[in-house]
Amino acid sequence: MIVNHTQVTNNLMKHQGTFAEVHNPSYVFPAIEYYPLAPPLKHVNELKVALMDMDGTTTTTEVLCIHSLEMMLRKMSGKMSRDDWQGVDHDKDLQHIIGNSTTKHVEYLLIKYKDLICEMHAFESFIQAVAETLKHGQDETRKDEVTQNIRKLGLKGILNDIHSGTGVDKLITKYRKHAGEIAFAMLVNIGIDIYYATYHHILGQLKAGESDAVRKEVSGFSGLTGKLIAPMPGIPLMIPLVKGWLGNEAAHFGEQLIEDYQQKTERSVNNEHKPLIIKKLAILGEYFERSPAKVGLVTSSIAYEADIVIREVIKDMADTITNSPLSSVRKEHILHAYEDYHRVYDAFVTASDSSEIRLKPHRDLYSIALHRTGLSPADFDKVLGFEDSQSGTIAIRAAGIGCCIAVPFAQTASHNLEAATHILPGGIPEAIIDHSLFIR
Numbered sequence: 001m002i003v004n005h006t007q008v009t010n011n012l013m014k015h016q017g018t019f020a021e022v023h024n025p026s027y028v029f030p031a032i033e034y035y036p037l038a039p040p041l042k043h044v045n046e047l048k049v050a051l052m053d054m055d056g057t058t059t060t061t062e063v064l065c066i067h068s069l070e071m072m073l074r075k076m077s078g079k080m081s082r083d084d085w086q087g088v089d090h091d092k093d094l095q096h097i098i099g100n101s102t103t104k105h106v107e108y109l110l111i112k113y114k115d116l117i118c119e120m121h122a123f124e125s126f127i128q129a130v131a132e133t134l135k136h137g138q139d140e141t142r143k144d145e146v147t148q149n150i151r152k153l154g155l156k157g158i159l160n161d162i163h164s165g166t167g168v169d170k171l172i173t174k175y176r177k178h179a180g181e182i183a184f185a186m187l188v189n190i191g192i193d194i195y196y197a198t199y200h201h202i203l204g205q206l207k208a209g210e211s212d213a214v215r216k217e218v219s220g221f222s223g224l225t226g227k228l229i230a231p232m233p234g235i236p237l238m239i240p241l242v243k244g245w246l247g248n249e250a251a252h253f254g255e256q257l258i259e260d261y262q263q264k265t266e267r268s269v270n271n272e273h274k275p276l277i278i279k280k281l282a283i284l285g286e287y288f289e290r291s292p293a294k295v296g297l298v299t300s301s302i303a304y305e306a307d308i309v310i311r312e313v314i315k316d317m318a319d320t321i322t323n324s325p326l327s328s329v330r331k332e333h334i335l336h337a338y339e340d341y342h343r344v345y346d347a348f349v350t351a352s353d354s355s356e357i358r359l360k361p362h363r364d365l366y367s368i369a370l371h372r373t374g375l376s377p378a379d380f381d382k383v384l385g386f387e388d389s390q391s392g393t394i395a396i397r398a399a400g401i402g403c404c405i406a407v408p409f410a411q412t413a414s415h416n417l418e419a420a421t422h423i424l425p426g427g428i429p430e431a432i433i434d435h436s437l438f439i440r
Contacts, residue, residue, distance in 0.1 A: 041402030099389025234428025244292030250285030254278035296347030366399035
């Protein structure tokens with residue numbers, strides 16, 4: 001139905017709450033869209049669904065994404081060492097390169113650091129990314145998008161050369177003459193291809209068990225230590241807890257939860273309070289055993305990335321269960337579910353389920369997740385949404401979820417999280433210990 005601006009204004013005025021202003025990528029019309037946000041809810045009377053982001057909320061992989069974006073800039077500028085360029089400004093840049101679509105991340109970096117970019121370095125790095133993606137890439141959508149960019153640049157012949165086994169150096173030498181002034185929209189597409197080739201190469205190494213090599217590379221720039229892909233604190237407990245798999249044996253995870261809580265919040269728990277927390281866990285476990293909730297993962301990563309990351313996370317979670325004092329019956333049940341993460345997640349929604357132009361802060365991914373859980377809008381007040389980023393919290397509220405919990409970590413502490421109903425620096429452990437998962 002076509003309506004005029006008066007009708008639009010009247011309809012918008014019917015919403016008494018707040019709106020989110022969402023800026024689209026530069027090549028999308030309209031430039032700005034507005035979403036009415038669900039009224040904030042402090043608690044839920046009953047928990048039917050828990051939805052959560054992947055990178056930074058469920059897993060530790062956000063650092064790898066940031067590293068890959070920085071490496072994209074290094075390759076496009078030729079400044080491959082810290083002596084040449086210190087890298088992205090974590091204080092100012094991280095809020096713009098975490099949580100949005102890859103396009104928005106790349107656009108921001110190319111605008112801010114435009115004086116660093118050398119079009120010849122960008123073109124040569126694009127050729128390398130093309131060869132890497134078409135030879136070794138596992139995601140067909142990525143291959144299609146790379147092929148489209150090849151055609152836009154008039155490099156059709158390169159496809160035959162790659163398939164015939166021509167090396168990267170020879171490809172660059174042969175096609176360097178095609179490098180010229182590159183329009184900004186095309187430069188963004190090139191940056192995206194370079195980013196994905198970099199990130200997918202890292203994921204491929206991790207999948208092949210080469211974590212030491214990746215850790216050495218990444219730590220040289222970011223200082224990252226420890227596991228490259230691991231559950232965020234509290235996740236190994238929360239997921240089986242709300243699924244109803246732990247019952248009163250959830251109490252077995254009390255000591256670890258308290259340790260995570262103290263580390264995340266930097267608040268100590270006195271010895272008199274610890275038994276109360278453990279008892280609360282047992283009560284929560286019994287509650288969810290009677291009334292299990294569904295769990296959904298919602299990520300702006302594409303399916304290929306999410307598949308590798310979550311498989312690694314589930315392996316880690318399985319080790320936690322194996323080494324726990326849970327009864328053999330519960331262990332067997334949970335470990336069987338962990339053999340396939342689709343038995344864990346009732347909705348598993350990635351960027352591949354939508355489009356690059358409809359990712360967070362747009363509501364689409366969360367709306368898809370709500371639909372897949374079978375929940376109707378009348379029950380959206382029985383949903384908890386967990387996110388670590390500004391765009392993620394907006395997407396949750398825009399999808400109709402009023403109880404939105406921000407669980408920022410070091411790299412998203414500077415985000416504007418005003419869309420969240422609760423902001424918990426202590427993450428999932430704080431949500432469980434201090435708030436009993438906001439169930440009234």
